[in-house]
Amino acid sequence: MTEFALVPQRFFSDRFNVTPSIMDDLLGSALRGRVDDADIYLEYRVNEELVIEEGTVKKASRHVSQGAGVRAQAGTRTGYAHTDDISLGNLQEAARQAHAIADRSGASAVAALQPTRTPHDLYTLDEPPTVTELSRKLDLLRRVDAAARAEDPRIRQVIASVASEEVVMLIATAAGWVVGDVRPLTRLNVTAIAEDGGKREIGSYGGGGRVKFDFFLSEDRWRRFATEAARQAVLKLGAVDAPAGTTTVVLGPGWPGILLHEAIGHGLEGDFNRKGVSAFAGRLGEKVASELVTVVDDGTIPNRRGSLNVDDEGTPTGRTVLIENGILRGYMQDRLNARLTGMAPTGNGRRESYAHPPLPRMTNTFMLAGHDDPQDIIRSVKSGLYAVAFGGGQVDITNGKFVFSASEAYLIEDGRVTAPVKGATLIGNGPDALRRVSRVGHDLAMDEGVGTCGKDGQSVPVGVGLPTIRIDGMTVGGTAV
Amino acid sequence: MKTDLLVSVLKRAAERGATAADGFLVEEQRFSATVRLGQVDTVTHAQDQRLSLRVFAGKASAAASTSDLSRESLERVVDEATQLARITGADPHAGLPEPSELIDRVPELDLEDTSADDLTPEAKIEVARKAEAAALESDPRITNSEGAEYFDRRARYAYATSHGFAHGYATTSFGITVSPVARRNGDMQRDSWYSMARKRASLEDPVSIGRTAAARALRRLGARKVKTTEVPVIFDPETAASLLRSVASAVSGPSLYRRASFLLDRLGSRVAAPAITIVDDGLVASALGSRPFDGEGLATRRTVLVNDGVLESYLLDSYSARKLGMVSTHHAARDGSGVTVGTTNLMLLPGSATPSEMIASVRNGLYVTELIGFGVNGVTGDYSRGAVGLWIENGELTYPVEEVTVAGNLLDMLAGVEGVGNDLVLRDRTSAPTLLIGRMVVAGD
Numbered sequence: 001m002t003e004f005a006l007v008p009q010r011f012f013s014d015r016f017n018v019t020p021s022i023m024d025d026l027l028g029s030a031l032r033g034r035v036d037d038a039d040i041y042l043e044y045r046v047n048e049e050l051v052i053e054e055g056t057v058k059k060a061s062r063h064v065s066q067g068a069g070v071r072a073q074a075g076t077r078t079g080y081a082h083t084d085d086i087s088l089g090n091l092q093e094a095a096r097q098a099h100a101i102a103d104r105s106g107a108s109a110v111a112a113l114q115p116t117r118t119p120h121d122l123y124t125l126d127e128p129p130t131v132t133e134l135s136r137k138l139d140l141l142r143r144v145d146a147a148a149r150a151e152d153p154r155i156r157q158v159i160a161s162v163a164s165e166e167v168v169m170l171i172a173t174a175a176g177w178v179v180g181d182v183r184p185l186t187r188l189n190v191t192a193i194a195e196d197g198g199k200r201e202i203g204s205y206g207g208g209g210r211v212k213f214d215f216f217l218s219e220d221r222w223r224r225f226a227t228e229a230a231r232q233a234v235l236k237l238g239a240v241d242a243p244a245g246t247t248t249v250v251l252g253p254g255w256p257g258i259l260l261h262e263a264i265g266h267g268l269e270g271d272f273n274r275k276g277v278s279a280f281a282g283r284l285g286e287k288v289a290s291e292l293v294t295v296v297d298d299g300t301i302p303n304r305r306g307s308l309n310v311d312d313e314g315t316p317t318g319r320t321v322l323i324e325n326g327i328l329r330g331y332m333q334d335r336l337n338a339r340l341t342g343m344a345p346t347g348n349g350r351r352e353s354y355a356h357p358p359l360p361r362m363t364n365t366f367m368l369a370g371h372d373d374p375q376d377i378i379r380s381v382k383s384g385l386y387a388v389a390f391g392g393g394q395v396d397i398t399n400g401k402f403v404f405s406a407s408e409a410y411l412i413e414d415g416r417v418t419a420p421v422k423g424a425t426l427i428g429n430g431p432d433a434l435r436r437v438s439r440v441g442h443d444l445a446m447d448e449g450v451g452t453c454g455k456d457g458q459s460v461p462v463g464v465g466l467p468t469i470r471i472d473g474m475t476v477g478g479t480a481v
Numbered sequence: 482m483k484t485d486l487l488v489s490v491l492k493r494a495a496e497r498g499a500t501a502a503d504g505f506l507v508e509e510q511r512f513s514a515t516v517r518l519g520q521v522d523t524v525t526h527a528q529d530q531r532l533s534l535r536v537f538a539g540k541a542s543a544a545a546s547t548s549d550l551s552r553e554s555l556e557r558v559v560d561e562a563t564q565l566a567r568i569t570g571a572d573p574h575a576g577l578p579e580p581s582e583l584i585d586r587v588p589e590l591d592l593e594d595t596s597a598d599d600l601t602p603e604a605k606i607e608v609a610r611k612a613e614a615a616a617l618e619s620d621p622r623i624t625n626s627e628g629a630e631y632f633d634r635r636a637r638y639a640y641a642t643s644h645g646f647a648h649g650y651a652t653t654s655f656g657i658t659v660s661p662v663a664r665r666n667g668d669m670q671r672d673s674w675y676s677m678a679r680k681r682a683s684l685e686d687p688v689s690i691g692r693t694a695a696a697r698a699l700r701r702l703g704a705r706k707v708k709t710t711e712v713p714v715i716f717d718p719e720t721a722a723s724l725l726r727s728v729a730s731a732v733s734g735p736s737l738y739r740r741a742s743f744l745l746d747r748l749g750s751r752v753a754a755p756a757i758t759i760v761d762d763g764l765v766a767s768a769l770g771s772r773p774f775d776g777e778g779l780a781t782r783r784t785v786l787v788n789d790g791v792l793e794s795y796l797l798d799s800y801s802a803r804k805l806g807m808v809s810t811h812h813a814a815r816d817g818s819g820v821t822v823g824t825t826n827l828m829l830l831p832g833s834a835t836p837s838e839m840i841a842s843v844r845n846g847l848y849v850t851e852l853i854g855f856g857v858n859g860v861t862g863d864y865s866r867g868a869v870g871l872w873i874e875n876g877e878l879t880y881p882v883e884e885v886t887v888a889g890n891l892l893d894m895l896a897g898v899e900g901v902g903n904d905l906v907l908r909d910r911t912s913a914p915t916l917l918i919g920r921m922v923v924a925g926d
Contacts, residue, residue, distance in 0.1 A: 081527070082529075084528070084531075157740055246926055275517070277662050
């Protein structure tokens with residue numbers, strides 16, 4: 001038992017009469033069919049959301065969900081059962097169902113080990129965001145609305161929201177490891193719609209993390225988010241058609257790091273590589289990027305949206321070097337895929353909730369800073385695209401093709417940033433795109449804290465980061481031929 | 482049916498000062514089995530429930546929900562929601578529909594199939610195994626697999642309002658998905674195929690699903706980029722359905738009252754080629770999107786959204802309808818956190834051309850079989866997505882294409898439809914036949 005189990009442990013034993021010794025007994029019964037690994041995960045989650053539109057409250061909601069997931073694994077097989085009614089009878093039934101799958105197999109013995117690292121303490125808050133008074137949040141949303149409108153008379157509509165969450169989790173594994181975590185998370189989001197002579201455009205901005213509500217007040221963040229959303233919407237009113245075809249692309253710092261998430265991140269998740277279905281499978285030690293490129297996944301950065309004290313299997317998170325000076329160095333692992341491939345778990349086993357079995361997932365994925373001056377990088381481009389903000393992205397991990405959509409981008413003409421262009425999708429090939437990185441800036445920035453990643457129908461909060469980089473040749477999906 | 486539980490929750494809300502309230506309860510049981518390379522991969526058993534509550538304090542409202550249906554928890558939810566409603570401001574458009582608008586009889590839509598109740602997990606696993614085996618055995622170039630899944634889901638819904646509505650219904654759904662990986666030299670390609678239905682007997686044969694999935698992965702081997710060009714583009718039924726979803730989102734109430742839609746102020750005018758008729762029909766017996774009433778207790782119906790290219794209806798719940806000065810089109814949907822607008826069975830009605838006739842009519846163009854990414858701007862209609870498909874030369878499908886984008890503007894794309902296939906099949910909640918769009922920009926080298 002670790003001290004990190006104490007608060008969650010008290011929570012679940014007070015509320016549901018489920019104690020670590022009961023969990024241990026249940027694991028004993030799940031293990032009787034000889035499995036390789038097993039665990040019980042308990043979760044209690046409160047979500048709160050406030051949305052204002054046209055200055056009035058459109059939505060005020062509070063949701064509570066709770067449940068337990070029981071997992072048993074033998075060889076490559078996983079039995080998973082979950083229930084949203086945390087009671088001894090239901091947990092026993094879940095353990096029986098999870099165990100039934102492993103039972104048929106005849107696995108070796110309990111192979112899972114306790115983690116060697118200790119859990120982190122990355123986001124203890126004296127006032128979690130779910131506790132902060134609603135009236136303060138509403139007041140801030142009204143100020144956000146006013147600030148976005150004040151930015152430009154063409155702003156006709158503002159939608160602003162604060163979403164806050166607290167998750168209490170406790171996990172007990174077959175190896176006798178019991179650990180818990182209390183995870184705050186909050187996000188302020190602003191959408192502005194600009195209208196001018198029948199033309200309309202939309203801009204969005206936001207941020208947050210595992211932080212107090214006051215995070216939005218410090219450094220006037222709320223005002224910056226509001227004016228950024230408004231500025232983007234107005235800017236796009238005058239955007240020209242994006243070019244179509246292959247061109248030089250310069251990505252700005254911060255959120256454009258979504259490139260890494262799609263181009264290489266998913267392809268380096270342990271499950272796809274164990275199954276041999278990733279374009280990066282079997283390529284450890286090979287050169288997959290320019291030597292200017294070093295990429296890490298780091299779940300240990302204090303207060304960041306993608307950070308975790310322990311992952312959803314109880315493994316303390318870490319900093320995993322994925323690519324070092326262009327060489328593929330590591331994959332992101334959960335316990336199952338680490339065990340099956342003889343590697344160490346990296347603290348990347350994550351799940352959306354108790355209703356989902358864990359998968360290898362990213363935390364905060366970013367490229368380390370280089371030496372170039374960002375302005376020099378732009379000046380080095382004769383003709384190309386400068387993209388600073390993006391919407392979502394997606395990847396086909398098998399053929400390596402990935403896309404991500406620019407929401408704010410400009411033409412580069414003769415080394416100068418010129419006209420804003422309409423949103424366009426950029427498409428590339430994971431194992432190839434990072435080989436084309438020819439300049440890396442010294443201005444590494446992490447995103448503001450808005451990322452959500454989807455895989456197998458499971459969404460988890462993540463972070464990305466990037467310095468300004470130049471990519472020699474990417475396909476831009478515009479309409480200007 | 483736990484409608485009694487809902488009614489007691491609504492009663493407590495009234496005691497706590499709510500002037501009106503409604504509640505929605507979902508209980509579901511799910512089973513899923515994934516098989517990979519013939520071996521069981523993951524088997525999941527699940528049991529979930531969620532009660533969501535919306536309360537009004539005059540014209541102010543709030544929502545709350547919980548998965549804990551114990552008495553103390555439900556009391557807490559009611560108290561929290563009524564407190565929340567007190568601090569939010571008044572919204573003149575908030576409120577339940579008029580009692581007279583609610584249905585009094587729940588139509589029978591044949592949405593439930595209990596025949597899987599006696600199936601053992603082993604028998605279900607076997608279905609997935611059979612589907613995957615068919616893919617693996619169909620060609621030596623199918624060398625790997627992301628697995629095959631069988632799932633079934635049973636759900637019960639109950640809805641009640643403070644003005645006395647209390648009804649429920651039950652549904653089942655079944656599905657099979659296969660995702661094989663094809664390999665030739667260094668080239669690796671994955672694709673998938675699926676079948677979903679309310680009735681187990683309506684699922685496609687697992688062997689044929691596996692073979693289709695394999696054929697889809699195989700035809701992608703050797704895919705390449707093409708030169709950037711402007712050509713006719715044919716969307717297969719799966720990708721054409723995604724265009725329909727963009728149209729539905731643009732005509733849904735929240736997009737319209739936020740003025741965030743490329744179809745704003747277009748009601749009654751031509752928005753697409755005359756060959757385009759789009760219908761939302763929630764009454765199709767045993768269909769995946771059917772439901773007896775909407776998320777506010779209003780009767781499900783058949784709505785013509787676009788008729789011969791003319792926009793005839795929006796998709797509205799009662800809130801967005803009041804806000805727009807219109808009446809609800811009975812498209813309220815419940816998501817975990819409240820009331821939204823949603824479609825039922827959304828479909829583009831078929832034309833008369835066969836897909837091969839449509840392909841034969843194109844000299845040089847792209848046949849799209851998969852789209853990736855989120856490059857659709859619902860406010861302007863600007864469209865730019867990653868595409869996978871086959872190149873059309875002289876009216877025939879030739880080599881596979883990847884790492885390209887297709888781009889245009891949805892208004893131009895809808896107006897530029899030059900052919901609608903005769904191959905509409907309701908495979909999913911949103912379905913379309915093959916579509917031919919006269920000109921789009923394909924970006925590559």
